[in-house]
Amino acid sequence: MTKALTEKALTRREFLRSATESARDSLLILSTPTLLLAGQQAHAAMEAGEALTTLAAGEAAEFAAIAARIIPTDETPGANEAGVIYFMDRILGGSRAEFLPALRQGLAELQQSANSSYGSPSFSSLTADQQDSLLRTVDRTDFFNTLHYLTIAGMFSSPALGGNRDRIGWKLLGFEARHAWMPPFGYYDAQQMETGE
């Protein structure tokens, strides 16, 4: 390592401080008011039928409820706040339109199970525990795998595609959408830079 590069590079202490700060920033971003706001916005948008061009409101609510069990909202925002349903709506009306008939068929079957198990034909109106129990019975099916695929894609692909709102998915992972980095990149290389070992 050349001297100039070492001097330019963050020392380990600086790196740790900046890492701690960005962790704190993430926590701020994920704090309750923001979380609620994001959730409310996504929910309000759906209530208003905004931006849904492919899915009917009822089936969108059901698919969104499944996505919300795949990546639930807990201490941090989940699929719901990330607006995964808007990614699904867009892609199912576009390049993945061929998925839709099987998804609708799978949803109808899931709703039948919901009805026979819990007396409710609506998946989204079940409790979270009931939803999880039902999903565990289908989580190796093509139906679930397709929704899993679209949920992950809607959570972690570019926000330009309709999901990953406010980069919620990327923030969850600690991924910053930057186009350049300087060393050190992590803790262990920072440590080596500092100690030379």
Next chain:
Amino acid sequence: MAQAPFPTREEVDFVVVGSGSAGGIVAKELSVAGFSTVVLEQGPYLRPGDFSHDEWDITEDEGLAWGPRKGHPQTFRRHENEKAEVADRAVLGYAHNVGGSSAHFSGNFWRLRPIDFMERTVKGEIPGTTFTDWPITYEELEPYYSKVEWDIGMSGLAGPWDPPRSRDYPLPPLPVKASGVLLEQAAKKLGLTAYPQPHAILSQPYNGRPGCINCGFCNGFGCEVAAKSSTAEAMIPQALESGNCDLRTGCTVSRIETNSAGRVTEVVYWEKDGTEQSQRAKAVVLCANGAETPRLLLLSESSQFPDGLANSSGMVGKNLMFNGSSSTAGLFEHPVNAHKSVPTTRVIHDFYELDPSLGFYGGGGIDARHLNRGLPMSFAMRGARFSGARWGSQFKQEIARDFTHACSFNGHTTTVPLASNNVSLDPEVKDKWGRAALRTTFMNHPDDFATMKFFAERGEELMEAAGATEINSSYNSTGQMGGVHLLGTCRMGNDPSNSVIDRYNRAHDVANLFMVDGSTMVTSGRGQPTMTIMALAFRAADNLIQAARRGDI
């Protein structure tokens, strides 16, 4: 840039099919040497400003590497007595653009070593396989490896870990990442050597291109600053500037025509809008990769060449090899951030040749890298690596922890050549042009599995030595179902009865037809074949130029 427009009905010196790792080099060398050269490339010419970090586009929508969604279905089967099924994704993957896969590779550039060229003689026969020596030696290829380093632009650190070399690297290695430091520390504990990964990526400005900015989007993506040494940036501009190169993009070759003397006369192709064209040439160089070069030869069958062009040996399409792999994920206490910068910065080659007393043939290297290409979506798709959770709170919490705190020690290994592993024409499925689709038949040799298992175990030991708190080691134990290293399907050899081209890349059967790409490799090497494909291309171009100058094409 001046681009020579040659009329199709006038015979040019060379038509080069494909503009990738091999074709870009061949086109540049021939045109700069003064030969009129037409390059036919099915994809577009994408420049740095055309590339993006859109993961969905690259990994799911076939942005660069086309597959069934772009009208190029492929089929796969394990054994020749089975019917091949259409696969969801490209079985044999490569980028469809000027520069070919050199535009989207990670630029890990390993030379082969002297042993690779004479392994059959040194290690002995592997019964039931087509394992054999190369017709050339490492010493013959060495000057061309150095030429790759200097002409393409490479970063690295020469040292005792290298095979013999005549020159130093032009540029110092890229900065080490945390994953590289962890591999280095683990190697030291185990008495192994981790050394700086050699890259076809610039660590500093070179030949008018800038150094790497460590964005982390190498694997599968085009470089937005041209720090990656693709032939689209390092070779093609020089070819065009020569005034002797006519680069025709969006042109898909349908067949190669021959005359009654058994010589190649012209190359038939479609322009992007479907207009059929044909370019006459004195000689044709196929640089279409280990999948498309054999397909084109098989598609060019005629009454004179009933089993496909240049296929009297029956070896066109046979001996397909991919390179095997293993992956050992490890979780660490502090941030590793393996998604930043180039995939890998340290590599171990202490296991290049495994001891024959283990009872199987094999060898390879181990590098430190990110999980699932360091891409957020691909990473999450895979599920939580240590618990296997795929959904719910546990899944969410684990991926949130692992993306920044885990990395992988990956093995890259040999694959044994077998005639039963091959590329052929699917009898039913067609591509968007109506050509028979690529059909892959592939099942690994038992030694491939034993080698991958060996590397998964070494990965585990290294992760333990590195201090990982959770470890998950895996390899493909049921057989590979595709790959991106497309090797062996038009192998080079001295004997026309069991090889397709001679030691100068000339087809044994057709005097003015040459194959120059991964298809020519006789054995698989240890996992990073592109540098060898490029060195072979520089060597082949040298021989082509000499042959053309003495009127022997």
